[in-house]
Amino acid sequence: MNTLQSSSQHTDLVPLRVLAALLDRLEGSAVRVDPAQYANVVSHLSQALSAAKPGDALGALLSAHPAAAELYENTHYEVAGLCRSxxxxxxxxxxxxxxxxxxxxxxxxxxxxxxxx
Structure with missing residues (x-):
């Protein structure tokens, strides 16, 4: 049963992981990024972060993606504060x-x- 939960939790983070990686790419891009595209990615990532359950898997994801971690801190200040910085x-x-x-x-x-x- 725990294996099923763990697998389900990992699968639930796939869209979040993709969006976090995309935001990292946009943040590190050498070419100018379209502001609307950037805002769209941030909006979707913010929604995904709001739906994500706190835990080790989310913590590992945020540790691997600094831009997503910063967004998480800013949108979940009451829970996260600046604990990731x-x-x-x-x-x-x-x-x-x-x-x-x-x-x-x-x-x-x-x-x-x-x-x-």
Missing amino acids: PLDASMAAEQQARAVIQRAMQSPRESSANGQS
């Missing part, structure tokens, strides 16, 4: 952004103080 990377990005903003805020003042425009 590495906290260290998020903190480092935030600190880097703060440093850049701080430098940008100081630059015009320093230029004005030195008599430069």
Whole structure:
């Protein structure tokens, strides 16, 4: 019985896996992607993610497809939060952004103080 459930769960994820792979291809495309096509793929993937049952199989799929994982986080924030994003990377990005903003805020003042425009 468990084999049947596992097989059924795997089969249910096939459309989700195809859409996730397609979104990865669109995200990594070197050529311009039609915005309507992109939105259509994201819409269908979002619907498939909403219908998917949480579990190891879904987790493995999301680990293999970063664009789908990001979409899952954004559309299931109440359940997933940012749990799929590495906290260290998020903190480092935030600190880097703060440093850049701080430098940008100081630059015009320093230029004005030195008599430069």
